[in-house]
Amino acid sequence: MISKKIFLSLLAGVAAALLIQQPGFAKELVVNKGVLDKDTTWSGDVLVKGDVEVAKGATLLIMPGTTVRFAKIEAFGPEKMYTDKDNHFSRAEIFVLGKLYAQGTKENKITFTSAEESPAPGDWGAINFNGTVDNLLEYCEFMYAQTAVHCHSSQIAVLHNTFKYNGTAMGSKNLPDVPVRCSMPVLYNLVTENGGGIIIGGGTASPVAHNEISNNEFFGVYLKKGGRAAVRFNNINKNGKGVIFYATKESLLRDNNIADNKNYNISMLEGQSGDITARNNWWGTTDEKKILEKVMDKARDESLGKADLTDFYTAPVSGAGIL
Amino acid sequence: MRKKTALLFSASLCLLLTFTSTSHSCVGRILNLTANESPEQQVIAHIMATYITERTGTTVNIVNSSEDVGTQCPSDICINYVNTGLSGMSNDDQGNDDQENYSLVKEYYIENENLVWLKPFGYKGPAKQQNASMAVPVANRESLAKFPVLDRVINKLGNLIDDSSLEQLLQQTESGDAESVAKDFLKTKNLI
Numbered sequence: 334m335i336s337k338k339i340f341l342s343l344l345a346g347v348a349a350a351l352l353i354q355q356p357g358f359a360k361e362l363v364v365n366k367g368v369l370d371k372d373t374t375w376s377g378d379v380l381v382k383g384d385v386e387v388a389k390g391a392t393l394l395i396m397p398g399t400t401v402r403f404a405k406i407e408a409f410g411p412e413k414m415y416t417d418k419d420n421h422f423s424r425a426e427i428f429v430l431g432k433l434y435a436q437g438t439k440e441n442k443i444t445f446t447s448a449e450e451s452p453a454p455g456d457w458g459a460i461n462f463n464g465t466v467d468n469l470l471e472y473c474e475f476m477y478a479q480t481a482v483h484c485h486s487s488q489i490a491v492l493h494n495t496f497k498y499n500g501t502a503m504g505s506k507n508l509p510d511v512p513v514r515c516s517m518p519v520l521y522n523l524v525t526e527n528g529g530g531i532i533i534g535g536g537t538a539s540p541v542a543h544n545e546i547s548n549n550e551f552f553g554v555y556l557k558k559g560g561r562a563a564v565r566f567n568n569i570n571k572n573g574k575g576v577i578f579y580a581t582k583e584s585l586l587r588d589n590n591i592a593d594n595k596n597y598n599i600s601m602l603e604g605q606s607g608d609i610t611a612r613n614n615w616w617g618t619t620d621e622k623k624i625l626e627k628v629m630d631k632a633r634d635e636s637l638g639k640a641d642l643t644d645f646y647t648a649p650v651s652g653a654g655i656l
Numbered sequence: 657m658r659k660k661t662a663l664l665f666s667a668s669l670c671l672l673l674t675f676t677s678t679s680h681s682c683v684g685r686i687l688n689l690t691a692n693e694s695p696e697q698q699v700i701a702h703i704m705a706t707y708i709t710e711r712t713g714t715t716v717n718i719v720n721s722s723e724d725v726g727t728q729c730p731s732d733i734c735i736n737y738v739n740t741g742l743s744g745m746s747n748d749d750q751g752n753d754d755q756e757n758y759s760l761v762k763e764y765y766i767e768n769e770n771l772v773w774l775k776p777f778g779y780k781g782p783a784k785q786q787n788a789s790m791a792v793p794v795a796n797r798e799s800l801a802k803f804p805v806l807d808r809v810i811n812k813l814g815n816l817i818d819d820s821s822l823e824q825l826l827q828q829t830e831s832g833d834a835e836s837v838a839k840d841f842l843k844t845k846n847l848i
Contacts, residue, residue: 603711
């Protein structure tokens with residue numbers, strides 16, 4: 334016969350064990366600076382306290398409902414794996430040379446955010462993909478990064494995510510001497526209240542479609558030198574500038590609602606000397622004069638190319654934005 | 657919000673850079689503009705910073721200096737004056753008029769100091785001083801190499817601000833902050 338005292342102690346132990354398994358009570362996994370050189374799964378609460386590299390040949394799998402918090406480490410301090418100040422952000426980052434699967438669900442999203450009590454953009458660096466294919470970011474929330482997702486000569490599907498309060502939501506470019514070409518389909522994402530939205534850099538060919546890109550301080554979409562993208566069926570509204578161009582030639586921009594952007598709906602930066610075609614979009618009005626007032630091109634600065642906005646739609650594009 | 661803007665520009669610029677390591681991140685470079693604390697240099701610095709940012713996507717950090725930079729430029733860009741430039745040269749090198757002096761200064765500093773004297777703004781400064789001479793944006797040659805189209809953008813501000821425009825700008829800064837005054841000025845000129 335066990336005593337009442339022992340029975341109560343056992344009962345308390347069982348209750349504690351059960352509670353620890355609940356999400357709110359699970360112990361946080363602390364990940365220090367280092368290399369994940371074999372397949373790894375993250376779930377529950379994860380605190381990243383330094384640069385983490387997913388090595389070539391290894392896969393990092395992040396389960397639905399996981400919250401990954403990044404500590405704001407000392408700038409280029411001992412927790413930084415790379416101290417090359419020209420090419421690396423000062424705070425903690427993830428470098429994916431292997432693969433990353435972060436697939437949440439609509440009801441159970443994965444969150445990447447700052448561990449600070451008063452978080453701010455740039456508390457952590459980015460998830461950098463370097464020469465890797467078959468990566469997935471789906472139903473994730475990215476907050477307070479410098480640039481949340483960086484595609485460098487990699488293939489990543491970016492689907493159904495939310496990007497909020499970052500310096501820039503995402504950017505892509507090809508690297509010299511890396512055989513993989515960048516492909517980053519960006520579909521059904523909410524990109525809002527960041528400094529900038531989506532940057533499409535040189536040589537990339539990314540469909541950017543059915544996204545809600547709004548209220549970003551400087552731009553919604555930035556198409557730059559050599560970048561190629563099909564930008565279709567997006568709502569690009571109320572950003573500082575809607576779509577900006579720098580030295581780009583080959584992008585497709587049609588079937589979007591591009592309206593109510595603060596400064597310009599279309600803005601060519603210095604160096605965009607070639608013409609661009611942006612037919613078949615809705616510009617928030619059918620008044621041609623008002624449409625042109627929201628365009629920075631050759632009409633304002635002789636050194637810039639001309640934007641062709643003819644055949645504009647006379648009503649918003651139905652079916653644009655997140656379906 | 658301001659922090660987001662700074663971060664985004666550094667991110668966007670970094671995409672122009674070439675990487676050599678196997679693990680790539682992206683950190684761009686920020687352009688530093690040194691200005692002294694006079695109302696004139698403050699408002700001109702904000703005009704330059706706003707315009708460069710708007711037209712190139714590059715973040716510009718204004719470095720306030722309590723001292724005049726003399727004939728040097730301790731950061732990427734500075735504001736200087738032809739007479740100051742002349743003071744660093746031999747007396748034999750002085751020309752007969754402002755334009756000739758500007759040409760002499762421009763040639764001397766690019767050959768001897770790696771400094772590029774760009775197109776003069778159009779006004780004479782330091783404002784309200786007797787020895788005022790052409791005010792000129794000055795850039796380090798290495799900075800111009802690092803930031804494509806920078807010289808073209810700055811040169812678009814050439815001859816844009818004459819003495820009376822500067823006077824008006826200075827009056828406006830007495831009741832408003834230099835950044836807002838600069839932005840309004842550029843909007844009025846249809847430049848942003």
